[in-house]
Amino acid sequence: MKSSKKVFVAVTNDVSTDQRVHKVCTYLIEKNFEVEVYGRVLPDTFKVNRDYKIIRKQHLFNNNFLFYAEFNIRLFFYLLFRKFDYILSNDLDTLSACYLASKLKRTELVYDSHEYFTETPELQGRKFVQGFWKFIESRILPRLQKMIAVSQPIVDVYHNKYKIDVKLLRNLPNLNREVVTESVSFPTKNKVILYQGVLNPGRGIKPMIDALHHLKNIDLVIIGFGKVKDDLISYVKEQGLERRVHFLGRIAYEKLPNYSKIADVGMVLEEPLGKSFEFSLPNKLFDFIHSGLPIIASPLVEVKKIIEKYEVGLVIDNYNPEHIASVIKKLIYDKELRVEIKNNQEKCKKELSWESNIKVLDLFFK
DSSP states (O other): OOOSOEEEEEOSSOSTTOHHHHHHHHHHHHTTOEEEEEEEOOTTOOOOOOSSEEEEEOOSOOSHHHHHHHHHHHHHHHHHTSOOSEEEEESHHHHHHHHHHHHHHTOEEEEEESSOGGGOGGGTTOHHHHHHHHHHHHHHGGGOSOEEESSHHHHHHHHHHHOOOEEEOOOOOOTTOOOOOOOOOOSOSSEEEEEESOOOTTSSHHHHHHHGGGOSSEEEEEEOOOTTHHHHHHHHHHTTOTTTEEEEEOOOGGGHHHHHTTOSEEEEOOOOSSHHHHTOOOHHHHHHHHHTOOEEEOOOHHHHHHHHHHTOEEEOSSOOHHHHHHHHHHHHHOHHHHHHHHHHHHHHTTTTSGGGTGGGGGGTOO
């Protein structure tokens, strides 16, 4: 029987590939809440079937300040004329409207920080824009009573900065992931390095492309979408690697394990382009672990900690293409190492699962 309590969830993406939001919503549904998710339509948005209601709005603007202004104004008025028991705001770019509406409507607000927003690579060197988001953060976060963050360093920085209680909820996969099993293949007979995720600055994709010049019979497959896709395609052409780098576009999260299980190496090479990346724990790190895929990882604080604690891959020392290539060769051709990594991944899956973390939400949604 459905609860009379309703949860409104706000995101600035199109919902379809947001694993964290989907898992949170699914948990709330299991707890008998009614859930409505509010997002937007993107140029390559695809239909998804969920157990919760999804509202996706078409916007006049899709980038920069005009988009955020339009999104938050429309979001605020949407909330103003509807009744919910809880508002779940995901990331700083939804928080202004959610916070104001929660005060006017006397609705409980929960804030989920997926990243250290004001220190993302996209804001580096843009003092005015970064200053605007820092102002929003400084005005609202000290007033929050219920907040979640994705990694321990982000929990710590917000606690120390604003003296607020922040709970940790990492981006971990379900033990029994929703998988749409299908037969898939890569557009190459070579060994495959797999990237999956958003194509934004600082994901380590260009250094990996450069590393291909030092590798034979090993290709890079890229699954995802984002701001730098066209730039990456142009860069691949400049490097003469059109036959070695393969763009598969957006693929539904439920289908991704079909690809990671047939790849040879998973890459988690985020670059230190700001504190947000330094403190990050990308979904794909744990997805690769659950798929039994050896990982080449960046030396960022939290990523390195996971790789070395559980011995599920190798960490690079620097982003030099020759060095990256040497680590790739070891991961692919050292058979004993691969067996050891896969065994370690199997052992730590239960500890690194959504089920082991999710109950923190019970503190906020009652």
